[in-house]
Amino acid sequence: MDVNDEIRASGKRMTRTRRAVLSVLEQSQYPLSPTELYAQLKKHKVAIDLVTVYRNLVTLKELGLVTQLELHQEGQVRYEMREGRQHHHHIRCKSCGRIVDLLLCPLKKLTAVIEKETRFVVGDHSLEFSGWCPRCQ
Amino acid sequence: MDVNDEIRASGKRMTRTRRAVLSVLEQSQYPLSPTELYAQLKKHKVAIDLVTVYRNLVTLKELGLVTQLELHQEGQVRYEMREGRQHHHHIRCKSCGRIVDLLLCPLKKLTAVIEKETRFVVGDHSLEFSGWCPRCQ
DNA sequence: TCGTTACTGCAAGTGGATTGCACTTACCAT
């Protein structure tokens, strides 16, 4: 079941703008903020409103097709396609803002410890590193 | 050197409002958002502007007297006193919003691995768990 | 006590994100 089918199967529709949003996300090498995505769409001459970008991102997130990252140092949110890639985290350069995947999650084992210690039922976690990338050192 | 001295030593002044902000933070069992802190101050009949709360928090953070948490799921920031307590992380209840300390950091060992893999120089990290607390399960 | 300058309050401004509503369009049933 590809992205198109996923959308249709949920009762959503595949529209001109939704296709364009997905296309930009699929081609991006790094997670995009709504504003960046909007700028990309303008560059590709796609007539779309920023609100529509936001609403599509919400929908795609609800469908589990994109992941929302909260790189809160930035005061904005970013999205990346979920397809294929597994759960992972990111590191962000404090100087140039570059964001790189960390293909690991060291926290799976920790959940049991936390649940025992706090009596919470652990759901999600967010983890983000920041530092200086090779170019900016 | 206590909090008062730290402030004075840096050329800052110990004002009525700053004392009040510190007092509320010191008595809180959990990290406070600027708005919550402001509400607490009102309850204690402290005449203060929300802007002054914000500015004091910035100052106290710069002095290293408070730690700013970025529990980004909330869309707001929280502060807690730093005094004594060491680096740690938090878990937040998705239902009632309660925030609890996790007295551990599993990431120190990981820094070397990440630096080797990404060639970044790692600075900070932020880590936050969410789930359901005992009462909300 | 006085003068410097950190600090405060009030008002306005920013920027990311959300909401209301009328209009449009995808797409399923006929």
Add this chain to the structure above:
DNA sequence: ATGGTAAGTGCAATCCACTTGCAGTAACGA
């Protein structure tokens, strides 16, 4: 293929956390 319905869109307004400008206030060292 067509038409009806409900999802989706654009535009404007709004929200909300947070910041900035500035004139007036007050901390505190000389």
